[in-house]
Amino acid sequence: MTANTYRFRFNDTIELDEAESTLHLAILAAEGLFSEALLRVSFSYRRDDEGHCLHVNGGDEISETVIRIFTSFVIKEFGSTAFTVSAAPSGQPAEPVAIAT
Numbered sequence: 001m002t003a004n005t006y007r008f009r010f011n012d013t014i015e016l017d018e019a020e021s022t023l024h025l026a027i028l029a030a031e032g033l034f035s036e037a038l039l040r041v042s043f044s045y046r047r048d049d050e051g052h053c054l055h056v057n058g059g060d061e062i063s064e065t066v067i068r069i070f071t072s073f074v075i076k077e078f079g080s081t082a083f084t085v086s087a088a089p090s091g092q093p094a095e096p097v098a099i100a101t
Contacts, residue, residue: 004058004087006067008074009051011082016052022077023054026070034062058087 010019023045031039042062046055058064074083 006056006058006085006087008054008056008070009084009086010053010078012052014052014078014082016047016049016054019054019074019078019083020047022073023056023066023070026066026073029069030062030066033065038062039066 008019010016027039027043030043034042039062042060043066044057047053048055056063056067056070058067071085
């Protein structure tokens with residue numbers, strides 16, 4: 001599977017802290033399927049405050065599952081017009097962010 005970085009850009013009306021908390025819920029949900037250990041070694045994302053974005057690395061089953069869960073969560077929480085998501089081939093992975101569990 002090709003590695004992609006997914007850019008979730010949120011409208012200015014959405015607090016990036018809230019979006020990031022929703023991503024953490026998606027990570028927690030995926031842990032139920034794959035385990036905390038697999039999430040820690042397979043998943044990473046980067047927060048971009050200036051761009052009001054979260055950059056999430058994909059490319060394997062675990063990361064793609066988190067991305068699908070997260071996308072569903074943000075649609076339900078903020079609405080489908082509150083953000084855009086785009087995928088681009090990943091030149092280098094996002095810096096891992098410590099995931100509090």
